[in-house]
Amino acid sequence: MDKRTKPWTVSDSKELYGIKYWGHRYFDVSPEGEVTVKLKRDDTVEEVSLWEMTKGIRDRGLSMPVLLRFPDIIDARISLINKSFRKAIKDYEYPGQYKGVYPVKVNQQAEVIKEIVAAGKKFHHGLEAGSKAELIAALGYMHDPDALIICNGYKDREFIDLALYGTKMGLKVVIVVERPGEIDLVLERAAVLDVRPVIGLRIKLNAQAEGHWNESGGEKSIFGLSSVQIMEAVDMLRERNMLDCLELLHYHQGSQIPNIRNIRTALTEACRYYAELVREGAAMGFLDIGGGLAVDYDGSRTNFSGSKNYSTEEFCSDVVEIVMTVLGEQNVPVPTLVSESGRATVAHSSVLLFNVLDVNPAGFSRMPDELPPDAHEYVKNMFELIDEITVKNAQEVFNDAHYYRDELHGLFVHGNIGLREKCVADGLYWQVIRRIYHLTKDMKHIPDELSDIEAMLCDTYYANLSVFQSLPDAWAVDQLFPIIPIHRLLEKPATNAVLADITCDSDGKITRFIDLKDVKRSIPLHDLKEDQEYILGVFLVGAYQETLGDLHNLFGDTHIVNIVLDAQGAIQYEHEIEGDSVADVLSYVEYDPKELVSNFRSLAETAVRKGLIKPAERRTYMDVYQNGLRGYTYYEHD
Ligand SMILES: Cc1ncc(COP(=O)(O)O)c(C=O)c1O
Known part of the structure; x- marks a missing residue:
């Protein structure tokens, strides 16, 4: 059959939007042309339609945009990382273990942290805190003495004291020294509180990675100690007879490292430092390789910044192999391996759904039959x-x-x-x-x-979302996320489009889309129907996006709903968090909603007195104003 007359199928859509490449473990398309997610039902896995979920969400009175969270995917990711390390450790007969930590900064939402703590329990998967607030959150939920709590970031006395209290109470809290002066304060507070601190050192490696976030690593990175500063720290600990407190070496090359070769190079260098610290007499025992385990956002499996040229299994296997080889050659006992994988743990677990409000067709014109005789x-x-x-x-x-x-x-x-x-x-x-x-x-x-x-002929689809609030990295660093209509995938798309959000900012748009070979300048989309919302999903948005978002044009947090299945396979809408109301976002920027109402009332009353409006109209205006304050910040259909 001629390609042009062949009916459009689900597999055409899967190829077109790349879901078969980036979604393979968790997302697919049903024979009805709806995007599905794999969820646990007792001991089996079931594919559930996202379109079906939007109906349940609407019935509960929530409108788009909505962020869906899938705790099952968090479980699956924690298991994948831990099981891949365990397999590599077994395959190489590595005489040590792996203990991962989840960096709270990547998605600090309480529900996410609770899910990670629960899913990580059987693996003793710990938490990494990069600030005092994150440590306070970590100490609230991570009470497993066999899991690590790693403290990075700048630390004041209170931060250090909290970490030391954790140690005193039997938790394994490691204070990672990131800057030269910090160690004095750690030792001083440990003496005052009468506790042996568990100390780690963060090293600046020479090795630098490719990718957007490579400035977190390398000699010029703003974090970590140089070789000279490392030796000063070791000498200071030796003088105080505290080398037994130095247990961990940490480095972080940057997030989303697409090329496995960069990971191998940095780890080899770090192993040399580790071996030297053991030789200096430090207790050691932990090598913390930081974050960087990438997510394949476009599914291309390449070293493009939005992808990665390795699998999780390969990453774990390479880490184990390198540590064993480099330290084996130097006769140094191998450490417990620690990674701070954040993006790879949570990115897949959230999907942002939004509706399309309208379309502006590009270069819309009708061909005139003939021209006026006096045309130029x-x-x-x-x-x-x-x-x-x-x-x-x-x-x-x-x-x-x-x-x-x-x-x-x-x-x-x-x-x-x-x-x-x-x-x-x-x-x-x-x-x-x-x-x-x-x-x-x-x-x-x-x-x-x-x-x-x-690109000139792309229509503009108006998306009911704020890029600045919900996809800040798409705006700030041109990060690509897979985007796909969650329904109508049995229909051939009718046009190519770019997306404009509802902020009035010319940067509030998405004009770059994933592609296996390149970056696409438009996305194929369907025509809007009169009687049905057209809903698109932005996938793999669980890492960094929720917490980096800002209030541009006063669009606030979206609604969030956790989705699981019950034993009968019915969709459960749990831990629903209503998005910010207009009053919420106005109070963030120091307005007092009560004062606003009172000011508006006096405007309306003056208008009544002047005979501009009737008292009954005043009542309607007040109702609308007050409902507006209580309402969602996004576009709501009547
Ligand atoms: C010190 C540290 N550890 C871990 C991470 C998490 O990195 P990723 O999300 O790439 O795993 C970060 C984030 O950049 C970080 O700064």
């Missing part, structure tokens, strides 16, 4: 161009169309042609461009300028 010469020329376009002269016609359009624009600006004539000219220009675009499909080689036409 250039308008007539442009009209004639349309019938002349061929594959061979497409570039020339493209140049001519640009020339005529620019000239006509100049004539309009100087008052020589009117708005109606300009509209005809602009419409004709877009007709030419569309026809050239169709011809490019038959071209063997598409000239550069013509290949940009695809």
Whole structure:
């Protein structure tokens, strides 16, 4: 059958949106053309439709956008990391163990932390705290004496005291010294509190990784100690007879390291430092390789910044192999391996759902049957161009169309042609461009300028979300996330589009999309239907996005719902957290909602007194104002 007449299938959609590459463990598409997520039902796994979930969410009175969290995926990720390390340890007969910690900063939400603590219990998976507040959260939930609590970041006396209290109460709390002066304070407070501290040192390695976040590593990174500072710390501990307190060496190369070679190089260097610290007489016992285990956002399995050229299993196997080889060669006992994998633990567990509010078609125009007899010469020329376009002269016609359009624009600006004539000219220009675009499909080689036409012809879909609030890394560092309509995947998409959010900021848009080979400038989407919401999902957003978001244009936190299945396979909507109300976000920026109501009331009362509105109208206005304060910050359909 001809490809053009073949009916569109679910597998066409799976290929088009790449879900078979980035979603393989957790997300798929059902035969009905709806995106599904794998959830646990007792001891089995069931595929559940996200579209189905949106119905339940709507029935409960919540509107889009909504962040769905899947605790089962957090469980699965914690298991994957721990089991992969255990397998590598067994395969290599590594005479040590692995004890992971989850860095609270990656997603600090209480429900996420509680889930991680519960899922990590059987593996003694601990927590990493990068600030006093994170340590306070960690001490509230991590009470397993066999799990680690690792304290990174700048520490004041209170932070150090809290860590030392943890040690006194039987927890394994490691204070990682990140800057030269910190060790004095740790030793001073340990003496006052009469406790042997567990100390770690963070080293600046030479090795630097590829990727967006590579400045966290390397010689010039702002964190960690140089080799000279490490030796000073060791000498100070020796002088005080406290080398037995130095148990851990830590480094962090940066998040999302796409290339396994960078991971291997840094680890080899770190092992050398570890061996030297053992030789200096430090107790040691733990090597903490930080974060960096990447997520394959585009599914390409390459060393592109949004991907990774290794699997979790390969990462764990390489870590075990390198530590065993490098330390084995130096006759140094191998340490307990620690990783601070955050992104790889939580990214997959959240999906942001949003609805499309409207579409602005690109270069919308109708072809006029004929031109008015007094049309400008250039308008007539442009009209004639349309019938002349061929594959061979497409570039020339493209140049001519640009020339005529620019000239006509100049004539309009100087008052020589009117708005109606300009509209005809602009419409004709877009007709030419569309026809050239169709011809490019038959071209063997598409000239550069013509290949940009695809991006010029993208429609704009207005998305009910704030990029700044919900996808801050898409805005700040151009991070790519997989985006896909969660339904209608049995239908062929009708158009290519970019997404504009509902903030009034020109940066509030998504114009880069995942692709296996490149970055796409648009996403194929379906036409909107009158009687059905069109819902898209942004996937793999569980890491960093929730907490880095800001209140641009006063769009607040979205609703959050945890989704699990009960024993009968029914969807359970748990720990529903209502998104910020308008009153919430206004109070964040120091407004007093009560004062606002009172001020609005006096505006309305004055209007009544002046006879501008009737008392009954005042009542309606007050109701709407007060309901507005209680309402969601996003666009709500009536
Ligand atoms: C010290 C430290 N550890 C761990 C992480 C988590 O890294 P990732 O999310 O790449 O696992 C970070 C974040 O950049 C970090 O700064």
